[in-house]
Amino acid sequence: MGGKIKDFDEITSFLGDYGPFQILIIVLFSLSAIPCGYMGVLAVFVSDTPEHHCKTVLLSNETEQCLDGWVYSTERYTATIVSEWDLVCDNAWKVPFSTSSFFVGVLIGSFISGHLSDRFGRKPVFFFTMVLQTVATLIQATSVSWVMFSILNCLRGLGQISNYIVSLVLGEKKSTAPFCCPGYKQLLVFSVLGFGIGYALLPLFAYFIRGWRMLLVATAIPGFLFIPTWWLIPESPRWLLQKGRVEEAELVIRNAAKRNRVPVPEVIFRAGECLELMQTYTYMDLIRTRNMRNITMMSVAMVFYGLSLNTSNVNGNVYLNCFISAAIDIMVYVASWLLVNRVPRPTLLFSTLMFCGITLLIIRLLPEVVYAFYSSCLFVLALVGRMGVSSAYCLIYVFFTELIPTVVRNMGLGIASTAARIGTIICPYVIYIGVYSKMLPYIVFGTISIMAAVVSMLLPDTRNGKLPSLISQHPFVYAYIKKMFHNCKNKRLETKQSMSNM
Template identity: 70%
Template sequence: MSGEKIKDFDEITSFLGVYGFFQILIIVLLNLSAIACGYTGMIMIFVSDTPEHHCKVSINSKHNSTDVEVPFREQRSWVGPDSCSRYKLDGNWTETGAPSNDTEQCLDGWVFSTEIYTATIVSEWDLVCDNAWMVPFTTSLFFVGVLIGSFISGHLSDRFGRKPVFFFTMAIQTVTPLIQATSVSWVMFCILNCLRGLGQISNYITSLILGSGMLSPTARLSYALLGHSLGFGVGYALLPIFAYFIRGWRMLLVASAIPGFLFIPTWWVIPESPRWLLQKGRVEEAESVIRAAAKRNKVPVPEIIYRADECLELMQNKSEDEQTYTYLDLIRTPNMRNITILSVFIWIATSMVFYGLSLNTSNLNGNMYLTCFISAAIDIVVYVATWLLVNRVSRPTFLCSALMFCGIMLLIIKLVPEDMDVMFQVFAFAGKIGVSAAFSFIFLFFTELIPTVVRNMGLAIASTAARIGTIICPYVIYMVVR
C-alpha cells in the first residue's frame, strides 16, 4: 500500500513539473550541504597524518650549537638509527659529534618536522612508536560515530521530521569541530571525533531523504546518484586545497564549520518534506508546501490536492503492512538469504577499500596534497560516468565489472617495483576508479533488489556492515604501513 501512496503523490503533484525553479533550488541547496560532509568525512587524512620525527636530544654538540640550523633529515641521521630510538647519551659523544652505538628509547619525547604541517594531532600528543595505535583508533572512532548516526538518523527523521533533523545534525557537524579544535587532550579529541562522525552521516542521510521526498522519480534518481555524490566529491576535493593553505589541524577543523553558518538562512527556504507531513496526517501543511512550490514554479495548482480521510486511511494501511515483517524475513527464503549475504559482503568490501584508498593518500609517495586532490577528482568523474552508464548497462554487470577492475588493479600493485613510485600511484588511482563506481552504485542497486516491504531493514543491515568495514579500515592501513 505504501507503494500506492508514493505513486499517488507523484501523480497528484505532477503539475509541478520535474525541474522547475523549486526543484532546482532544493537540489542545489541540499547538494551544497553534502560538500561539508565530504570535507568532514576525509579530514582525518591531514589532521592525523604522521610527520617525520626523531627523538628529542637535550645536549650541546657540534650538531646543534652552530648558528646554522641543521636540516631535519640530517638531525635524524645522528640522533638515532630510527624514529623510535636514539643513541645513548652516556658521555661517549666524541669531539666530532659521533654518538655511541648503543641505543635507548626516546626518553625526552620527539621532535617533529614542520616542513609539511605546523602541527597534527600526532605531533600534538606524541602519537608515535608505542602510541602509534592511537592514530587508527582515533579514525575508527569517527566511523563508530558514523555507525551510530546511520542507526538513529532514520528513526529521528521519521519521528521529528526531515527538516528539523537535517538542521539539527548540521548544527552538530558545525559546532563539534569548533569545540574539537580546542581539545586539550587526546581523549577529548576522540570523544568529539565520534560525535563529529555521528553528525556527518546523519546530516548526509537526512538531506538525501529530505530531497527525495520533494522530487519526482526522474529527478530523484539524478539527485541521489549524481548530485548528492558530486557534492560529497567536491567537499573531498576542497579539503586538500584548504589543507595546503592551512597547515595546522586546529584551524583546518575550524574551516569545516564555515558551511554550517552559511546555511542558517536556508531554514526559511528549505521546507519540510510534504510526503512526511502526509504520513503524519498534517495535510494542510503538506498542501501549503506544495502550493508554495507551485508558486515558485509559476504553475497553476488544483483547489484541493489531498483529502485528509484518504491520507489517514493510507497511513493506517501502511502501518498494518509494516508490522507483518521482521528481520527474519531477510533470510527466510533462499533468494532473500543470498541477497542479504551478498549485500553484507559487498558493502563491507566496497566501503573498506573506498575509505582505505582515500585515507591512504598520505602514504603514497609524492605530493600528498596533489594525490589527495587527484583522488577526489577521480571520484567526481566516476560519479558522473556512473550516472551516465547506470541505465545503459545491466546492474549486475556494472557492479561486478567495477569491483573486478578494482581488485585486479590493486593486485598488480604487488608486482610493481618499490622504486617505481609513479606506476604505483597509477595503479592505486585506477583501483580507486573501480571502487568509487561501486561505492556510488551499491545503494541504488540493493534498493532495487530488496523487496519494498523489507527494504529499510535490508538496507540497515547492509549499511551496518559497511560501517563495520570502515571501522576496521584504519587498522588495515596501520598494519600495512608498519
C-alpha cells in the first residue's frame, strides 16, 4: 500500500493515442448524437401553426368566438398538433407550453443523469436513456390529447439530454489514450458535429413526411438501430475502478489493447495505485468554490435553442430555412474544431457570443425604408448571429470539460446543462411573443448573448492543458482542498489542546 499513487492516464498510456478502438468509439458516439440533434427542435414542424380561418364568417360581432371550428391549410402540413387539437386563439398558449415541457424533461434529465450513471454505471444509463427517448417518441405519435403529448414530450426531453451527456462522459473514459485532452476534444467536436447533422436531417424528414404523427415515428427509428452497439461499447473503466471492480476494469483495457494490437502489462492496476479514483464524490465536491459555480452556471443554450425554434417565425420556406440553419451550424462546428487549439478559450468564447449578441441587436436598428427587404434582412442577420452562438455552443462542451475534473465531470456536465435548461424552458414563450413582435425575441437573445460573453472573460484559459483527472489536480479546487486540510489540522490541534487543559 506504500506504492506510488499513479494517475489513470499514466497507467493506461501503453494503449496509444488513436488506435482502431478509439476511432470506433468516437464514430459510435458521434452517430449516437444524431437523434439528440433533431429531438430538441422537432417542435419547429410538429407544433407549427398552419394558416387557418373560421369555418363560418361571423358578421354580428368580430370578437365572438369561432363556434363552428377552424379550417387549416394543408399546403405545408397534412396535420400538426395545432390543427389536431385546435391550439389557436384562447388555446394558443398550449403550443409554447408543450415545447417548454420538453425542456422541463431536459432539465430533470440533466440533473439526475450524473447521479444515475454514477450509481448504476455509464453504459446501462446510456442505453436506457436511448431506449427511453425512442419509446417515448413512438408512444407520443399515438397521443390522443394535448396533455398526453406534453407529458411524453417531457419524457422525451429527459431521455434526450441524459443520453447526450452520458455519451460524452462514457466516451471520455475510452476514446482517448492516454486519456488526455487531444483525443477527447476530437470526441466532443465530432459529437457536436453529429448533433448538427441530426438537426440537418430534420427538415429532410419533415419535407417528405408532412404529418406530425408519422414524423415522430420516422425520427424514433434511428434510436432502435443503435441499440445493437451494446456489444461494442464497454463500461467506463474509471467507473469500474471507483466501484472496486478492478478485474472488470482491467478486462476493458485489455480488450482495447487487443483491438489496438499493443502489448499489455502483466498487471495493469497495482495495489496502492489509482486510490483517489476509487473514492466517491458528491455534488458538494463540484460546487464548493466560487470558480466552479461560475463554470457550471454559465450557459448559451437559451440563445442557441431560441434561434433554432424561432425558424417558424421567419418568413420564407420553413424547410429551407431550417436546412440552411443546420448547414451553417455544421460549417461553424468544423471551423470551431480548427480554431479550438489556436485561440485562447475565453477570447474565442467571448468573440463568438459578442458577435452573436451585436448582430441580433442590429436587427432592431433596421429602418422602415427597407421594409420591402425586411424579411430577407431579418433572416440573414439571424443566421449570421446564429453562427456566433453555434460556435459558442460547440466550444462550451470542450471548455467546461477541461475545467471540470474527471472524477466529478459527469455531475459537472449535468449541473451545467441543468442551469442551461432554465433558460431553454423560458425561450418558447419568448418565441411566442415573436408572433406579435418579431423584434422582441432577437432583443432578448442578443442581450443574453452579450451578458454571457462578458461572464466568459472571467474564466481561465485551458488551451494546451491536460484534462484534470482528480480534484486535487484542478487549479481552483486544489487551493480550497489545501485550505480545508489546514483548517481540519488546526481544529484537531485545538481539540487536543483543550482536552489536555481539562
